Amino acid sequence: MGGRSESVAGKRNPRLALAALSLSMLMPSLDASIANIGLPALSHAFAAPFQTVQWVVLSYLLAITCLIVSAGRLGDLIGRRHLLLIGIVLFTVASLACGLAPTLPILIAARAVQGIGAAIMMALTIALVSGTVPKERTGRAMGLLGTMSAIGTALGPTLGGLLIAAFDWRLIFLVNVPVGLINFALAYTSLPADKPAATAKKGPRFDPIGTVLLAASLGAYALALTWGEGHFGALNIGLVIAAFIGGAVFIQSQRLVAAPLLRLAMFQRPGLALSLALSIAVAATVMGVFVVGPFYLGHGLGLSAGAVGLALSAGPAVSALAGVPAGRLVDRFGTRRIMLLGLAGMVLGLTGLSTLPMLFGVAGYVAPLMLLTAHYALFQAANNTGIIQGIGADERGVVSGMLSLSRNLGLITGAALLGAVFAYGAGGAVTEAVDPAALTHGLRLTYGLIGGVLALGLIAALRAKPVKA
Structure with a gap:
């Protein structure tokens, strides 16, 4: 695809754009690990057993796993910068809802929405590198994004522990709000605009059946490996079988539809x-x-x-x-x-x-x-x-x-x-x-x-x- 998406936009600052992408990688990585440290506090606050509270973590990870490929495809169709901005807003608003959640079910639901935003951010951050930095510096940009992912994963437990000890469990989610606002401002002002995929302008643009099949298959696989805290029983085996059957049906569907995922x-x-x-x-x-x-x-x-x-x-x-x-x-x-x-x-x-x-x-x-x-x-x-x-x-x-x-x-x-x-x-x-x-x-x-x-x-x-x- 030619045009602005294949080159660094003239008047935009590529360093600020790379900072926006770095934050878009840091925030989802941080929230993948920061909630783990808060599970005991959440169990106490909501008087809930661990098996229930762990869904604060699982709902986030499952949303990412199920939707990350679809988010990437949707970015190709409607514009990656546009969808990334939507993802940042979704992640930030959901973080606010998590921090203000009055009940555990609302918190789990808000974490799932936060996971949808995270899936969009993680899927499109790497894809936007090619339109942000010169080709000869792509490796450095990828290295920086890898660094931000590692920092987010490593920093999560430490930062979460400090925030809970000094304030309250709600701060581990509310801390995303000011960072998300900064991220949105940087992305809005510095990322080069891109055009939807030319091949998608006519005919069907998206594959809803494939999206549902892939999400269900990935969700079944992820649940099979996380359900039961390491005890692999009949339910886990059933979920694995369902995942492979769903995957086979998904692959077959991709051969038949006009606009495959x-x-x-x-x-x-x-x-x-x-x-x-x-x-x-x-x-x-x-x-x-x-x-x-x-x-x-x-x-x-x-x-x-x-x-x-x-x-x-x-x-x-x-x-x-x-x-x-x-x-x-x-x-x-x-x-x-x-x-x-x-x-x-x-x-x-x-x-x-x-x-x-x-x-x-x-x-x-x-x-x-x-x-x-x-x-x-x-x-x-x-x-x-x-x-x-x-x-x-x-x-x-x-x-x-x-x-x-x-x-x-x-x-x-x-x-x-x-x-x-x-x-x-x-x-x-x-x-x-x-x-x-x-x-x-x-x-x-x-x-x-x-x-x-x-x-x-x-x-x-x-x-x-x-x-x-």
């Missing part, structure tokens, strides 16, 4: 499907490390809760610091080489995590964790840049949504599946009384499994062709 032909482009699959695997790896880590450091090495948090914080800190330098390396050496380097470094980090803690204790865990997260930043910057640069302008929204979806599915899968692998390797329930040797076995099994998956991904990436439009 996903053009299946684009997956035939070299490298795209592999890049999305690697994004799922890498996100699952990182989440798995942070799910397993607290149990091993706490029960296996005997650290206090505070010491565990401090040790694990080294990972997000390194990822945040490495984001921008990673983007510079991508711009200088290209996406393929940096992506391969990132994958190789992650495999090496997982190898260290499965062996060094037994020899060097906490230092043996933190050092390879830092190696892993630094190379995670390299992979993210390279993979995201390669995907967006290799996709036509009229599909950047939907592909950006798929990229964000792949990360979200990886996080959910990593938390549920790899947590179950660790528990299995440790001999069942992981408690303070479990034998440290059993925890070591669970650790090695989990990191060996995901290390093997990433090694296979590295081999596939070495043999694959880069993404092409």
